[in-house]
Amino acid sequence: MSATAMSLRNGWRGLAFIAIPVMAITIFLFYPAALSIIGTLVHPKDGGGYTFSLQSYVFFFTDGYSLANLARTLWTTVVTLILLIAVTLPIALYMRFTKGPLATVIQALALFPMFVPGIIICYALIRYMGPNGWLQSLLSLVGFHHYASPHLTPWGPVIGLMWDGMPLTLLILISGLSNISNASIEAARDVGAGRLRILVSIITPEITHSLLIVSALNFLGIFGQALMPFMLGPTNPEMMGPFMLRTFSSVRDPLQASTQATITFLICSLAGVAYVRSIARRPQEDRK
Amino acid sequence: MSTLELENVSKQFGTMAALEPLALRIADGELVCLLGPSGSGKSTLLRIIGGFEMPTGGKVLIDGADVARTPPEKRPTAMVFQSHALWGHMTVEGNIGFGLKLRGLKKPEIAAKVDAALRLVGLAEYGKRHPAQLSGGQRQRVAIARCLVLEPKILLMDEPFASLDQHLRDRLREEVRQIQRKLGITTVFVTHGQDEALSIADRIAVMSMGRIEQVGTPAEIYTHPQTPFVAGFIGDMNMMKTTVQGGAALIGGVRFDAPMADGEALIAVRPEDVTLMPSRDGEGARVRRIVNYGAVLKIEAEAADGAVWKVQTLKDVPVTEGGFYRPTVSRHIVFRDDRVVHRVDPT
Known part of the structure; x- marks a missing residue:
């Protein structure tokens, strides 16, 4: 042949x-x-x-409630994303550059949410941070009586989504950090860089690819979320996930629900394009 | 103009002593190789000098000032790493200029110094490239330039050519030697390659098991090893255990002078110090293998008492496999209790 x-x-x-x-x-x-x-x-x-x-789109973009829901979704997504990276990056850095039993325990704790179904996380958070929950009881025990529960406020879904997104974010960041050799960190110290300078000038640029993937994947996951905002968030305004669900099943307006879904899809596709571009560009950079 | 002195420097990792208390003085402009097998402590010692490891005890004096507790970013040292350790997101210029930027130099000054460093390592045209666009040798030159541009008092090199092929390694070694001499920079060079150490160093510190076994010029180390380890580690050597009786020892039909008390001893003979003279069949040593290295022949010959001689001779000496020859030795060292007790050296 x-x-x-x-x-x-x-x-x-x-x-x-x-x-x-x-x-x-x-x-x-x-x-x-x-x-x-x-x-x-x-x-x-x-x-x-x-x-x-384009009537259904005109309605969406002229309806104050729909726009407030979209704004709430964007706010929740961006705030969750920023907090998620702000919380997980130090943990990832600690786990990358520290060896020992404490790092192993932290890793296990940080990855634990991955094995817990979302609905269980929601109920656990409601029991913990909800009105008259464990957190309020614990704070009362130490004399703090002004606890305001984040449950059913915009911060409720943020906390739940952070919990949910932490393991994957951590794994991707650790993977990115593992590509930075100890020698390149030492070389930076050798030429005079302090810790902050190393973080800003060496580590962060080296994990840009991982940060982009983390941002894109979490954006996609958070923006379209229905469960966490439904269980933990407010109803007015609400996030696009429960908004679509309610428009479809309670209001019984499939056209408007489809319009909401299309708008959600178009916004998410921007993050998708960024993710795909990042994935596609990386091998080319590696081949240089 | 800088000197480096190590005083009783030791390092303990848990219960394991990586470095026994040791001392070393490196003169201004000198290139000293730390040579030893894996696990001998040479890289640990270099990292202590660079500030990447804190010594358990002792002093690291640079121009008389103790820097043993000073972090690397505040030491007047610069290290070239085995893995280049270039920052992939920066251009070559960015890599070299990063340290200057941290020192607050103005852009035109940085550009001028970077340009000079690039010219010094022969990469003047490569400033705008990224490390991924360079070959292994070019990357290592950038790493060297990154160190030299900071004008450190002490240059540290941790097996810098280990990942390169032999030809490139030889070339870069020569280039580094020339640059080092031109700048007169005090340099500590870690290697496990004896050829590298012998060819590049002003002096060699041979290390084993966390100790400095011997410090000397390449010629001293080669011709006058002070311990059996140095004798066996540097170059080829016939190392033969024997028993001294009446001021002499007999090995493989050769009588060695050993004016010392009777007892066990170790005799070291360089292969090039052994000459094979033709003898009758069954007498002397029988040649069992000849390897032709072009300019020289390396021969293995077995004596009747089981002693095996490693011999190195010029290629035009007529020796045949299976033939019998009588070995004669022009130079030998006798060791007892890890010390030289007698040396026969016609020079």
Whole structure:
């Protein structure tokens, strides 16, 4: 068999190998998603035929409640993301540059939420930080009686989403930090850099790729969340997840729910594009 | 103009002594190699000089000032790491200029110094590149330039060429030697390669098991090893255990002078100090292997008493495998209790 024929045969085998997952994604994801998006733009006319209309989008962007929900979702996403990185980066740095039993214990604690289902986290947080919860009782014991529970406030979903997102964030950051050699840190110290300078000028630029992945993945996960905001957050304004759910199932307005979903999808796709670009660019940089 | 003195420097990792208390004085502009096998403590000692490890005891004096407790960023030293340790997100210029920036130099001054450093290591055209776009040798030159641009009092090099191929290693070694001589910078160079140490060093400190076994010029270390470890570690050596009786020892049909009390001893003979003279079959030592290295032949010959001679001779000496030869030795050292007790040296 000639090399060309063999190459062609291998090519077809490769295509056959990926055909089933590609078909599954197309049939169960892209097709219904495309139908929903088209359904928000093209509407059936009375008496047959279709008409193109942006009416549902006009409604969304002129409706104060919808816009407040979108703003709340963006606020929750950005605040959670910033806090998540602010909390996990020091832990990741500690775990990367410290050896010993304490680092192992911290790692186990930080990764623990990964093995707890979201609904359990929600109930646990309600029992812990909710009104008359354990935290309030503990604070009362030490004489603090002015506890204001974050449950059902904008901070409720932030805390829950941080809990939920911490393990994956930590794993990605540790993976990024593990690529920084001890020698490059020592070389920076050797030329006169202090700890803060090393963090700012050496470590942070070296883990930009990991930070970008962490930001993109968490943005996608947080923005579209329904469970945590539903269980822990306020209802007015609310995040897009519970808003879509309520519009679809309680208000029974599938067109507006699809419009909300499309807007959510378009915003998330920006983070998706950043993630894909980051993934695609990395191997090219490595090949340089 | 800087000197480095180590006074009773020791290092303990838990219960393990990585360095026994040791002393070493390195003169201004001198290049000293710390040479030893893995685990001998040479890198630990270098890291102590650089400030990356704190000594358990002792002083590290640079120009008379003790810096043993000073962090690396405040020491007048600069280290070239084995793995280059360049920062991938910075250009070559960025890597070299980073330390100058930290010292608060103005941009034009940084640019001028970086340019000079790049010229010194022969990479004047490579300033805008990133480390990933350079070869291994070029990266190591950048690492050297990054150190030299800071004009440190002491330059530390931790097996800098270990990851390079032999040809490049030889070339860079020469270049580093020339730069070091030109700048007159006091340098400590860690290596486990004896060829590297012998070719580059003004003096060599041979280390073993956390101790400095011997310090001397390459010639001294090679021709006058003070301990059996140094004798066996540097170059090829016939190391033969024997028993001294009546001021002499007999090994493989060769009589060695050993004016000392009767008892066990170790005799060391360099292969090039052994000459093979043709003898009758069954007498002397039988040549069992000849390896041709081009300019020289390396020969293994086994005597009747089981002693195996390693011999090095010029290629045009007529020796054949399976032939019998009588070994004669021009120079030997007798060790007892890890010390030289007798030396026969015609020079």
